[in-house]
Amino acid sequence: MFNAATYRTTDYGFFGPDSVSWKLWTAPTAVIGFQRSVVLEHFDASLAAAVADMGGIYSDPQQRLDATLAYFVTVATADSKTAIELSEHLMDVHARATGIEPISSRRYAANNPSSQLWIHITGWHSVLKCYEVYGPGPLSVEDERRYWAESRIAAELQTCDPADVPRDRDEVRAYYERVRPGLCVSERALRGMHYLLRPDGDRASLQLKAAARLIGPAAVATLPAWMRELGGFDQSALLDVAWKVPTRLAVRASQQPWMSEKVIAPFSPLTSQVLRAHRRAGEPVAPEVVTPADARERYGSVNRRVG
Template identity: 60%
Template structure:
């Protein structure tokens, strides 16, 4: 999919020099994304929604690629493009409703608690992998700004932005709070293993790409999550994967991320086009950032 321009109007919600631009546009976001979509299945309602829709099984390239492209679009595109992408995603999620088989309760992919879990694990995962395998930890000022920007991005979802953690300590508190209601099931286990180690019959690209990223993604997870998901790996693998992943990320980051775009086109082509459009974008019509509320005021009212 060609993306001719993603910054026609403005610099979007964060702008040049923002930690969100740095973290989400880094090659490490591929590892962080795999980490996040695996963790998504610890929420039984999201696991049910994914299983019932079966999108990751019938169209794994499209389903995963579009999701990562959405996150990247929100981070780096102009406000209008980001809001319109969000509106499309919310309409798709609105159709994902059903009965969660463990509890017998109804689920909705747009449920605010589930949306918060997706949002926090997504933003935390890309930051964690950026720190472990990329340039390293953000400064204290940048980290505070990163979580402030995560709250702004949450305005495009159904969760309350005020519920998004505002610091590393608040992220830990959030995980401690929700841990008691996280679980796995036969369908969740199937999905997590599928995402970590995609079968070869889904194509060599996904088969090879998932296995290349999986050890690095798992190495960033705490032991309790690995035990819960039953996908732990030896400490020796954890130790070996760090220098290997760092070397790969460094190689992908040269020449203005040219190698990263090439690899992304092989694994996630829509995401690659968003990244390429971001890297080559000319200055927008208005060289300033905007808020989601400001953008929504300008958009035509949908009948």
């Protein structure tokens, strides 16, 4: 559904040029944050079951991961027509992802609001965390407030309640503490997390294998000890420190947008195209920011299927 020619023609989408979302989701650190978030996704038992049953990360890992990262960047930077149509398509795909979660023997649905909230918070928080650790550093208090406000707008494209999205880092910590007792791992969840950190087999390209092995330790270094221990992918403090310096240097070297596009193109070609379309887009027909509700009324549906 990606079309570079119409990427941002109707309006500035949901955030606009001065938004914090544009800055963070198009930064080189977003790639590290993305790997961090897809690993954390597996702590939700329903999502781990859905990923395992659909099998996309094993049958075509590069396409599956590339399309997911491109989706997040598109929602952040494309016009409202492109973003809403893509989000409606993804919701339809997720509506078919249902089955039995083997730990509880209960039925799962990928569009379940609590699972979607976990995806949303871990995704947006991971991108922020990696921007702080490997990029320019912590946001100002005002920019952080704006970032989480924009995150609640993006949550309107999912089945979760935007009011449940944290408003600042204190609420993020409170959310993690609240859901922590319900997080778990299974054999299939562990397989998924470790595969995402170190893809192997014939289906994973050499480019993806190399990128994941370079980015993985940097992503793990930003995680709290309890997550690393629960997932069985903890690493030494020495490796944390050793990986941070070259990662920061690599991020600094790829700060120019055109360089960032070239760096990720071998293992994430669609995302590279999205970033290029974002960089080259001119002023839209209506140079304004719109709400997801307005966009859905114009271009989408009101269908919110849970599955």
